[in-house]
Amino acid sequence: MWLLDVGRGVSSRVTFDPADDVYPIWSPDGKSIVFSSSRKGPHDVYVKPVADTGGEQVLLHTTETKVAMDWSRDGRFLLYMVVDPNAPWSLWALPLQGDRNPFRVIESDSDRKFGQFSPDGKWIAYSSTESGRWEIYVQPFPGPGTKSLISTAGGISARWGPDGKELFYIALDDRLMAVPIEIASDGTSLEARTPVPLFTTRVGGALRQTEFTPQYVVAPDGRFLMNTVVEDTNASPITVILNWKTKS
Numbered sequence: 001m002w003l004l005d006v007g008r009g010v011s012s013r014v015t016f017d018p019a020d021d022v023y024p025i026w027s028p029d030g031k032s033i034v035f036s037s038s039r040k041g042p043h044d045v046y047v048k049p050v051a052d053t054g055g056e057q058v059l060l061h062t063t064e065t066k067v068a069m070d071w072s073r074d075g076r077f078l079l080y081m082v083v084d085p086n087a088p089w090s091l092w093a094l095p096l097q098g099d100r101n102p103f104r105v106i107e108s109d110s111d112r113k114f115g116q117f118s119p120d121g122k123w124i125a126y127s128s129t130e131s132g133r134w135e136i137y138v139q140p141f142p143g144p145g146t147k148s149l150i151s152t153a154g155g156i157s158a159r160w161g162p163d164g165k166e167l168f169y170i171a172l173d174d175r176l177m178a179v180p181i182e183i184a185s186d187g188t189s190l191e192a193r194t195p196v197p198l199f200t201t202r203v204g205g206a207l208r209q210t211e212f213t214p215q216y217v218v219a220p221d222g223r224f225l226m227n228t229v230v231e232d233t234n235a236s237p238i239t240v241i242l243n244w245k246t247k248s
Contacts (some may be wrong), residue, residue, distance in 0.1 A: 001035060003050070014048065015056070021046075023213050025068040028075050034059065034068045043067065045080060045094070060094055060102065067212045069114065072121040077141075079105070079115050079124065083212065091115045091126055093142065105141065114157050114214050117141065118164045123183075123190070125150070125158035125167055136169045138181075138190060150179055150192045157214040162222060167192070170215075174201050176224070202228045 001014040001021045015021040019039040026033060031050060036043035045060040045068055060066060065083040069091070072079070078094040080102075089111045094102045106112050110130035117124060124141045127134050134156045139147035150158070154172040161168065167179045180193040203215040203226065216226035 001033070014050070017056075023067045025071055025078075027071055028073045034071060034078060036065075036067050045078070059096075066092075069213070070116045072117045073119060074121055077117070077121070079117060081113050081115065081212065088129075089113050091124070103142075105143075106139070106147075113212070116158060116160055116214075118160050119162065120164055123164075125160060127156045127158060127169075133172075136167070138167070138192070140188070145188065148190055148192060150195075151177070152195055155195075157216065159214060159216065159218045161218055162220050168198075168218060169195075170201055170203065171195075171197070174203070175199065176201050176216075201226060 001024055002011045003014055004011050014033065015035070017037065017039055019037055020043070021035055021037045022043070024033045024035045032047055033050060034045060034047050037046050040061065042063060043065045044058055044062070045066050046056045047059050048056045059078065060080070067081045067083060068078060069081055070079040076095065076097055078096060080092055080094060082090045082092055088109055091105045091112045092102050093105050094100065105115070105124060106126070108128065108130060110128055112126055112128050115124050115126040122141060123138050125136065125138045128137055133154050135149060136151040136155045136158045137147045138150055139145055150167055151169055151171070155169040155177065158167055158169045165181055167181050169177050171177050175197045176199055177195040178198050179195045181190055182193070183190045216224055218224060
């Protein structure tokens with residue numbers, strides 16, 4: 001893993017182990033990074049202070065591959081995804097205080113991924129295949145409560161707006177959608193308005209099954225930082241000839 005100083009254009013290395021160190025997530029205070037590493041086999045979850053040249057600490061060690069998804073703003077919970085080739089992908093929460101026993105956030109036989117806490121930490125937005133295709137849902141955290149379907153025609157990679165009053169996701173046609181969210185005064189239910197298209201993304205396909213982490217983030221000022229596929233302008237064109245036959 002590396003850090004890029006955007007203002008200076010300078011990169012500095014953060015981890016030095018020869019194993020894969022991937023899928024970094026910032027702590028709420030910006031002083032630490034959680035990441036996955038294959039140092040002991042399947043990817044475990046580690047945490048490292050940014051200012052420390054060493055000091056990696058194992059947060060979670062199990063026999064499955066684990067990918068950190070989000071860190072709640074109050075610092076109390078880490079949301080992560082378990083990737084098991086023999087079972088549906090699932091979302092779990094790891095308490096960072098007390099006994100630190102992880103628990104499954106959503107009980108289901110369908111794939112779950114791309115989870116994110118709402119800014120107030122009381123809701124989780126995620127993607128699920130329970131309807132037969134990827135859709136966006138929101139449910140209370142840590143529960144109990146009823147989940148709400150947010151997308152209207154498929155979607156993936158849900159991200160909360162900075163104030164929690166809007167949710168974004170990528171639709172099947174690769175357009176970034178915005179959904180106004182209104183939470184009830186008692187905080188137990190929410191109402192999602194009609195999704196509004198903002199612009200077409202170029203992340204390389206909204207529903208790529210192999211992605212472990214979302215392809216964009218929403219900055220505190222509302223701007224988007226998004227991965228983009230860049231076309232090779234030097235690529236040679238391909239000519240296709242139809243109904244071509246060789247001479248006898």
